[in-house]
Amino acid sequence: MKRAHIPNYLDRKWLILLLTTSVLFLLLFLTVALDHSKYSSTADFDYGRSQFAALDPDFGDGNDRLGLPKLPRLAYLLSGTKGDVQRLRRLLQALYHPRNYYVLHLDLEASDAERLELAKYVKSEGVVRRFRNAMVVGKANLVTYKGPTMIASTLHAVAILLKRAKDWDWFVNLSSSDYPLMPQDDILHIFSYLPRDLNFLEHTSNIGWKENQRARPIIIDPGLYHSKKSGVFWAKERRSMPASFKLFMGSSSVVLTKPFLEFCIWGWDNLPRTLLMYYTNFQSSIEGYFHTVVCNHKDYQNTTVNHDLHYIKWDNPPKLHPITLTLEHFDDMVQSGAPFARMFATDDPVLDKIDKELLRRSSEQFTPGGWCLHNSVVHRGTCLVHGNPNVVKPTVKAV
Template sequence: MRKINGVYSARPFSDRRWLLPFFASLLISLTLLMATVLGLFSSPNAGDSLSLDIVTITSNDDSEGYSIGLDRKILLGQPVASLEEEEEEEEAPRIAYLITGTKGDSQRMRRTLQAVYHPRNQYILHLDLEAPPRERIDLTMYVKGDPLFSEVENVRVIAKANLVTYKGPTMIACTLHAISILLKEKLRWDWFINLSASDYPLMTQDDILHVLSSLPRNLNFIEHSPITGWKLIQRARPIIVDPGLYLSKKFNVFTTTEQRELPTSFKLYTGSAWVMLTRRFVEYCIQGWENLPRTILMYYVNFISSPEGYFHTVICNSDEFRNTSISHDLHYINWDNPPRQHPLYLSSKDFDRMVKSGMPFARKFAKGDPVLDKIDRELLGRSNGQVTPGRWCNQRSNGAEQCSSRVHDFKFLPGPGAERLQQLMKKLVSEEFRNGSCSKLQYDQTKRDWIASRKTSH
């Protein structure tokens, strides 16, 4: 159009240069239309298969309170999974593991990772800042160089490590950091489990996932009891400072001369630092749609052994999650009587008791203790340097396990470990056992039973 005296004027109608592009585009449109129509009636096996992205299907789980998006991809000309298999895949649980270690623990972390590995799960490895950079680089290169981990892409190493101080809140900061990564990357998982390099499984992931398939997804396994007695005096009243919050080298926490009053807006709880928490609950701790998780986190910044109290205090003071707690840490631990600060190291003499306990995990193990080889051989069926096999593993022609790719990772091959865990879960979810959760009862670690709490003077 031309502008004449401030007014836009169209070209004369006699200009016919638009006809050629018009007929060319019309010809192309007709050609594409014919190709589409003919393609609808052609054989699905003719030519190369075409990958189509199907609309996202969302499965709502009322017990969870959140939705899981499942992106479906179907290859034309290939068999499509039955509806029954799709439902089974959606219902099968997933676990997110955090495995932590410090200087000299990279090899132990590798072994624990191999022992608890399953392509359905997610794994985050944190080697704290005390470990030299070379050790962290070696651990990262191992994960990147493993063909299975590279294929499934479900193992991550935290590159920017945190300094973790024993007894300090930096341990909670490390755990919340890992959970934040899992949530930020929108990974699919139902429960969060934290393990250390000195932990080890007593059954396969097929055993554990099979049993968890029959449990409600809103149960939180966190051993807890109201804080009383010496813990109230030695942990709740002192004010501590963790140098790991502001220094780059590890130092012990130090205590101030001042004492503090106990909180009145929430009650204090204590228990095991080893937990299995639901996604819904840890989302609440991170995102906090009310201020309770943040208030309690600020309180535990100056609290001795905060990993043994933060999650416990949050869950027992929350109306939404209080009744979802089961006071058990799912670990076999051998304590002195009365219990000291650290548990006893486990060895071959504890093997039978570990198995009979029905616990899925145990701690603490010394580096390279022979009992770990016994667990690999008799309970996990794991070869040295290999991941624990399961139904998802392919097999070579000679029958040897080759866990290099996943086939139907939502199907499990449970063994004797699943039977032991089912018996334990039957007890833990019983009304008799759960009556002690977030109540005035205390959990005796040596007797593995509830006892009435004793009144203590303040």
């Protein structure tokens, strides 16, 4: 019997079905993310409060008394995967300050035991327990790094922060391979002099080779509907460049303002949702979503600073992968003036050098600052006794 010919339009219908399914799954993903009180199970690890604790108003703001600009608050997302518990613990210690907020996320590839270990550390650490400004996402998101699940995971963390911490100024996303190059006192001091509407993200509309490699191909991310991580796959068809908005791309590392992220979450015009659906089928969409939203909206396009505040050493062209930083890069990192750097190998000696010379931090202890009083009498480490968390003591480099 002669085999029936399957017309091309059936292939197109199958493609449309896949694209529609991906969009629906992402919208469902984000709907659940917004309802994080039910989904994230962060309540399993919080401290009996419906939100992060506010700092004691009796402390006052040290800068106010000195006639200096008001100190900001930073909201951090620290994300990792299987085997990253100790790296996230070290990163939290290096970044910790009572003024800030911290959401820690181990993706679904990590085990429940790892997630519980991290949560137990956060809950048992005396200083963190005192200020109640860190939490672990209990019900993890699946993250496929080339797909849109990273955007969904990032927006999930933002939604948690918008609900549980009302008074932050900037959101910073860091992975377990990132590390600070400045104490938080320096960073808060520097940011106190900046306009609060600045969004820091590397971006360009001259996307070059990425037009054919990223913008025109259509991908499907199984991570939107599977419980196990797998690679994305590509559709045969390619799409034309959009006409109603202009594409911008850059680094996945961002420092974004609270008002802009409220716009991305609540979207009082349709641009964030339109672009969210567009980037569902876009490879490495985390490198373009926020950049395209901020540069295509009249209220935010003039708030951008074209820098991601990271020191990154790229490989030779086409500059797709950051080089793993080592001791040979230390002087360049210091000279860059960037507050963060990536990427580092686990427990690389250069991290110890950063701790000792830049952060003045001892192993397994928090980075000291104006809020942190050394407790050398009982030899139990630093910051067990703390002073006013609203007082910063920047180093000479930050003044």
